[in-house]
Every structure is written in C-alpha cells, then in structure tokens.
Amino acid sequence: MHELLDNHLAFLAAHRGEVRRTATGIEVVGEDAYFSAWIPLTADAELPEGTATVRLVPWSGDGWEERLAGAGFEATEVLVHMEAPPDAVDGDPITPIATDDDAVAFAEVQGAAFLDDDDPDIEWWRAMLREKAVKNYSAPEQSLYVLRVDGDPAAVTLVLRSGPVTGIYAVATKPAYRGRGLASALLAQARRDAAGGRLTLQVVEGSDAERLYLKLGFRPAFWSPHFRRP
Known part of the structure; x- marks a missing residue:
C-alpha cells in the first residue's frame, strides 16, 4: 500500500x-x-x-x-x-506534449479549471502552474496531455510513474468544454499508460469527483484525514 x-x-x-x-x-x-x-x-x-x-x-x-x-x-x-485495474481500452492513443508552448497551454487549462478570477494571488498561481508544467513535461517518469478543441487547449491531465504505480493528476477541463467526454478520453490514455501496473488517484471524500471515479471502477484503497489549526 x-x-x-x-x-x-x-x-x-x-x-x-x-x-x-x-x-x-x-x-x-x-x-x-x-x-x-x-x-x-x-x-x-x-x-x-x-x-x-x-x-x-x-x-x-x-x-x-x-x-x-x-x-x-x-x-x-x-x-x-x-485504485482501479488498468483495463485495456479502445480508441486512439494521445501523444504527450513535447514543447514549452504546449506546457504553457497545459497550465492555462489548469488555471481556467481550478482558479477563481477574484483570487488575489491568481497571478502567482498562474506563474507557478506554468513553471511546474514547463519543468516537468520532459521528465521520463511523467507524461502531460493536452486535448484541444478547434485549436483551443480544452482539457488536460498528467500521469506520473513510480515503480509499478501510475498516478493520475491534474484532471482539468475548461468550463466551456465540460460534458464532451474530454476527461474520459484522457483517463483512457492513463489506463493505457498503466498497462500491467497499478492505477491510482486521489479525491476528496464525498465530492462529485469521488462519485464519478467510483462509477469508473476506482475503489478506495485508504483514507487520509486532514487536520488543521484554525
């Protein structure tokens, strides 16, 4: 575990x-x-x-x-x-990003999906996401994916391999493109990447994301409660 x-x-x-x-x-x-x-x-x-x-x-x-x-x-x-079994999937493979420009597009989708426009630190967050995407897209243990709609970066995810485990992270879709199956296509690629190994992700208990992944065949492996000082 x-x-x-x-x-x-x-x-x-x-x-x-x-x-x-x-x-x-x-x-x-x-x-x-x-x-x-x-x-x-x-x-x-x-x-x-x-x-x-x-x-x-x-x-x-x-x-x-x-x-x-x-x-x-x-x-x-x-x-x-x-965790879910990395089942075989149909469809065409998606190619990982391979340029700094694609990494910046990856970060753009993350920002659009996860950040609030009225966040006073939004520019710091955007810069941090760009920096991390540019730094990591060429790492051999990672693959970053961007799906575009009519040329516009629309949805992203990344997978990170460590030993026999493939982890799914940063699943994000711009609000304008949600409901089109883009995230499902990216998750299918993650299953391809994990062929023969273990496939994992993390979600907040009780969230819509948890309910979605349960429907997709993921099952709880363990729980990690968080405690904070007020």
Whole structure:
C-alpha cells in the first residue's frame, strides 16, 4: 500500500514543493502554505513545532486524532486514495506534449479549471502552474496531455510513474468544454499508460469527483484525514 502513497508524494515533490522523509514522519514543504503538511509514520512521533496541517495515513499509528484535538487541530477534509485495474481500452492513443508552448497551454487549462478570477494571488498561481508544467513535461517518469478543441487547449491531465504505480493528476477541463467526454478520453490514455501496473488517484471524500471515479471502477484503497489549526 505504501506504493500508492509514494506515487502521490512523488507528484507533490515535482509539482507542489519539497518532500522530506524521516523514520518517524514525512514533511511536505509546499510552494504555498496550502500544500504544506506533516504525515506521522509512528504513533509516538513528535509533532514538529509550527506545524499547521497534519495528514494521517494508515501507517501513522493509533491515537493521533486525540493528540491533534488536544493540540488545537480541527478535522477538515478526508483525501481518498483510490485504485482501479488498468483495463485495456479502445480508441486512439494521445501523444504527450513535447514543447514549452504546449506546457504553457497545459497550465492555462489548469488555471481556467481550478482558479477563481477574484483570487488575489491568481497571478502567482498562474506563474507557478506554468513553471511546474514547463519543468516537468520532459521528465521520463511523467507524461502531460493536452486535448484541444478547434485549436483551443480544452482539457488536460498528467500521469506520473513510480515503480509499478501510475498516478493520475491534474484532471482539468475548461468550463466551456465540460460534458464532451474530454476527461474520459484522457483517463483512457492513463489506463493505457498503466498497462500491467497499478492505477491510482486521489479525491476528496464525498465530492462529485469521488462519485464519478467510483462509477469508473476506482475503489478506495485508504483514507487520509486532514487536520488543521484554525
């Protein structure tokens, strides 16, 4: 089961910040504080001073909920790590992007799908997404995909391979192009990429995305509750 978590951490290290591991915990130092978190790996690990977000995994050990409540943390969302068999699929393969311009288009779709226009930090987010896409599209363990409609970048996803696991990340469609099956086509490509291995993704428990992926054959592998200081 650790292989699924390792894949997720590899994505965070490549696209969201830095991952530091010790025998007792994993620290994610994000490009933005929103992505930063600490993951305990033993029941008696010491909570690092200044920690604002803690993510629990099945290997964290018992008693953490009570410890965190006593330290002033509140439960927030639960991230569900899901897995599905990489079934064979029909249709034509999609070619990964291969130029900086395509990477910028990839980031444009991410921004249009995930960012609010009134976010005061929107330009920082856009720049960060462009930087990460340009940095990562040529990495041998990653494939970034862009689907276009009449030349306009419309939908994206990326897959990241770590050992026998293929992780699906950044599934995004511009609002104007939703409901056309573009995300399904990209997920089919991810299944091709995972042929012979394990296929994983993460969603927030109770979300529309979780319900969609359950319909597509994904099943929960483990849950990761999040706790934050108010």
